[in-house]
Amino acid sequence: MAPSPMIKTEVAAKANGTSKQAARKRFDGVFETLRDEIMADFTAKGMPPDAISWYKRNLEYNTPGGKLNRGLSVVDTVAILKGRELTEDEYFKAALLGWCVELLQAFFLVSDDMMDQSVTRRGQPCWFRVEGVGLLAINDSFMLESAIYFLLKKHFRQEAYYVDLLDLFHDITYLTEVGQLLDLITAPEDHVDLSKFSLERHRLIVVYKTAYYSFHLPVALAMHMCGIPSSSSPSSSFDPYKAAQDILIPLGEYFQVQDDFLDFAGTPEQIGKVGTDILDNKCSWCVNTALALASPEQRAVLDANYGRKDAEKERAVKAVYEELQIRERYAAYEEGAYKKIMGLIEQIPETPTADGSPVLKKEVFKVFLDKIYKRTK
Structure with missing residues (x-):
């Protein structure tokens, strides 16, 4: 499950009158506390020093170090919903849930x-490639997942919404694994078969592999923590959780389509890397849109050149x-997606x-959408 680059969140930093860097430093400090709690429990089970050292290294190597936007989104959303500066306890709990998302x-x-x-991740060798x-x-991946449920039990078992948190993490994990399955059987890097591609298949992969855990999960966690009920009143048919999902899933889809487009059209200076979707046989929005529109001659070019580790073939696909x-079709898509999502947002009472x-x-x-709309990196 390749990570989709997340939105750069700044709401919590602004709400607390701090810099973005200070907000991240505060968030990182919570990880250190949680890591120590996990290791104290592990050590108390009578684990030998080499096992203790291994688990600690696993946690530190694989959990922090990324952009942390998923985790920070939990803190940001809690701050918005509460409409004030968070207390120390509220911040800790929101950040804890954020770190659970990062552990996932x-x-x-x-x-x-x-x-x-893969060879590298976040500028260092992938964990399985470490000597x-x-x-x-x-x-080790299983132990990272298990740490989520240790932390939830330790800090939220007494809360009325504890079971809601458990259900949410279990459900989202399953949905993401469904998306991973779809991606693996549709676009293996070593076997190109564009007949398996389609815009609908792309949508399914994006929704299940990325949108649920990257967009829906952080907001739903914050909503549970803030005590938002499943309906606004006994007489109301409005379900805030369904309304949030109905917005966040299209938002996640829009974000990934945008990311796919930038992989093709963005410069390395803009996106911080060289786009590789064509070379890597990715089931991208760009190729699926092209397949839906291509003439027989253009389709032949795509079949012959897509997913090959060859710069000349990549140029043929781009042509x-x-x-x-x-480019023009993406611009039209973006305007349509923005209007659709804004329309859904305006329906929230x-x-x-x-x-x-x-x-x-x-x-x-609106904070999420404003960060995405017209972004170029």
């Missing part, structure tokens, strides 16, 4: 890198993209409930 991400990445036989690790990384006006229950706020989604 780490579990996915360690296992995915083995499936893809002495190898296939032990399979069990077809230009002939089919992928923000009137106070009769019983004083917390309400879902439009700002949660």
Whole structure:
């Protein structure tokens, strides 16, 4: 499960009057506390020093170090929903849930890198390629996932929404694994078969592999922590959790389509890397759009050149993209996606409930959308 680059979140930093760097440093500090709690429990089980050292290294190598946008999104959303600066306890709990999302991400990445036989991750060797690790990384990925449930039990077992947190993590994990299966059987890097590609297959992969855990999960966790009920009142048919999902899944789809387009059209200076989707046989929005529009001659070019580790063949595919006006078609797609998502956001009622229950706020989604719309990196 290759990571999709997440939105750069700044809401928590602004809400607390701190810099973005200081907000990240505070968030990192919570990881250190949680790591120590995990290791204290592990040590108390009578584990020998080499096992203790291994697990600690696994946690530190694979969990922090990324952009942390998924985890920080939990903190940001809690701050928006509460509409004020968080107390120390509220911040800790929100950050803890954020780190649980990052642990889930780490579990996915360690296992995915083995499936893809990737070489590097976040500027360092993939965990399974570190000397002495190898296939032990399979069990290490399981231990990263298990740490989520240790932390939830330790800090949320007494909360009325504890079971909701467990259900959410279990459900989202399963949905992401479904997306991974779809991706693996559709676009293996070593076997190109464009007959398996389609815009609908791309949509399914994006929704299940990325949108649920990257967009829906952080917001839903924050909503549970803030006590937002499943309906705004006993007489209301409005379900805030369904409304949030109905916005966040299309938002995640839009983000990934945008990422696919930037892989083709963005410069290394813009996106911080050289795009490789064509070379790597990715089931990208660009190729699927091209396949839907291509003439027989253009289709032949795509079949002969897509997914090959050859710069000339990559240029041939890009030439077809230009002939089919992928840039203009993406611009039209982006405007349509923006209008659709904004329309869904505007349907959220923000009137106070009769019983004083917390309400879902439009700002949660507008912050996400504003960070994505027209981005170039």
